[in-house]
Amino acid sequence: LAKTTQPISMDSYEGQEVNITCSHNNIATNDYITWYQQFPSQGPRFIIQGYKTKVTNEVASLFIPADRKSSTLSLPRVSLSDTAVYYCPLSGTYKYIFGTGTRLKVLA
């Protein structure tokens, strides 16, 4: 299962759109791309998943190019409560490999 690479940290302001990228150059054919949000002292919470193209749900959008070697999580109009760590583990048949994540800080 391939590892993923993300920026260590990002800052944004309330009301802005935030895009967090994830690199997964060695993604396998049967891997799905998943994104999780984690607050301090809590378990990660599933946000969104996708295989290719674009996926949207009530909290985020996920953009995946045709080669699937990267993905972008888009959070529209962030608020202070979106300050958290975001992970993009690949989901294989059974396993997940979580990287160190991206620490997003939303400023007032």
Next chain:
Amino acid sequence: SQTIHQWPATLVQPVGSPLSLECTVEGTSNPNLYWYRQAAGRGLQLLFYSVGIGQISSEVPQNLSASRPQDRQFILSSKKLLLSDSGFYLCAWRGTGTYEQYFGPGTRLTVT
């Protein structure tokens, strides 16, 4: 709906003592179960996963072991704790044929 329980929430243990952390899932059958450890300020490290009763796959060679005595019960154990075992332990489940994992509240373990 499905829920996942972990206990205890916090634990302080001396070096060399045994460990037993328990995780149970409700509202689903035959889930895939996972144990992760998270050191302070770090990402999640997969320790064990299980696709069925008695079936355990180990991802790290350590003094830790896991067991799955029932379909929805997953136990993490150690005979002798090390200082390096300190961390935040998370249990998670995943349904058959799905890709999203759902995490429990975690156990904060401090080995002194």
